[in-house]
Amino acid sequence: MLKNLLLIGCAAFLLNGCFGGEKETKWTAFIYPTKEDTKKYVKSPMTFSSLEECKKVSILEIQNQKLENIAFFKCGLNCTFHEGMKTEVCEQMLSSTDK
Amino acid sequence: MNELKYLNVCYNSKENDEKFHELISTYTNNVFKYNNQDELIDLINNEEIHLVITKYNFELLKQIRVLNNQIQIIAFLDKINHTHLIESLEIEYVKFIQELNCVNEFIYILKDCVKNIDSQKSNIRKLKNNFIYDIYNKTLFKNNKIISLTKRESLFLGLLIKEYNRAISYEEINKEIWNNTMTQDALRSLVKEIRKKTYKELIINISGIGYRIDL
Numbered sequence: 001m002l003k004n005l006l007l008i009g010c011a012a013f014l015l016n017g018c019f020g021g022e023k024e025t026k027w028t029a030f031i032y033p034t035k036e037d038t039k040k041y042v043k044s045p046m047t048f049s050s051l052e053e054c055k056k057v058s059i060l061e062i063q064n065q066k067l068e069n070i071a072f073f074k075c076g077l078n079c080t081f082h083e084g085m086k087t088e089v090c091e092q093m094l095s096s097t098d099k
Numbered sequence: 100m101n102e103l104k105y106l107n108v109c110y111n112s113k114e115n116d117e118k119f120h121e122l123i124s125t126y127t128n129n130v131f132k133y134n135n136q137d138e139l140i141d142l143i144n145n146e147e148i149h150l151v152i153t154k155y156n157f158e159l160l161k162q163i164r165v166l167n168n169q170i171q172i173i174a175f176l177d178k179i180n181h182t183h184l185i186e187s188l189e190i191e192y193v194k195f196i197q198e199l200n201c202v203n204e205f206i207y208i209l210k211d212c213v214k215n216i217d218s219q220k221s222n223i224r225k226l227k228n229n230f231i232y233d234i235y236n237k238t239l240f241k242n243n244k245i246i247s248l249t250k251r252e253s254l255f256l257g258l259l260i261k262e263y264n265r266a267i268s269y270e271e272i273n274k275e276i277w278n279n280t281m282t283q284d285a286l287r288s289l290v291k292e293i294r295k296k297t298y299k300e301l302i303i304n305i306s307g308i309g310y311r312i313d314l
Binding site: 030038039041074076080082083084085087089090091092093 | 177179182197238
């Protein structure tokens, strides 16, 4: 009985690994030091597993740099370098000014 | 640059400065400025506008397309995302640019637009099995999802699709994609990878000559 349960458990674990895994989400923070110049931004060297974490780190960084009144940030989902356009393109982009 | 001379271009004077006006006026004598959407609509209705340069706004672009189905659009925005690229498939003739002040890139785009005006062919190529290729933005889609391509895959597929009516010789591929360092194995592997990401019949081998695309 115990052996059967163990076998079922292993099979379920393996199947979940093969078919049930969700797509990994990676958020990248882009901090714009001035609201007027949207061409200049600093990209976070690491990615975040959630949008909340990306927002939190971006806000903290802006506060650390004492840029609260002039800076804003964007969080990009699963950003990759687009060879055709020669720029980084994200699946989705949320700005700190978005509601 | 004579090909740009007779181009009727319009842009929003609030979105671009005098420096931009000077730049664009160097290449064409027919530059129209507008201050708001109503003025742009008037211009499109009353002048034979070939090219609109505007900040990306999906609703505005849709409106432009309803009025004229051939106008080329250079849309700039600070961060392009998948939604923008997917939306532009619906509108057609939209070339995205992140920085208008990169003169060389801007002129290259203008030339591309002129070529397209002459050929009257859409920048959107519908391939088989629900694949779509956007020539302007060098992007491959399947079922409204972007297919990621490596640098060489992107260059090779772009070249084949741009020159869809002829075979591209091995010599040309060697020069354009590998800067004269191509090996047969590398080319075979590149074709295999693109076929894997798309479908086998997309790229046809012309024995002893090179490759061509099956559109």
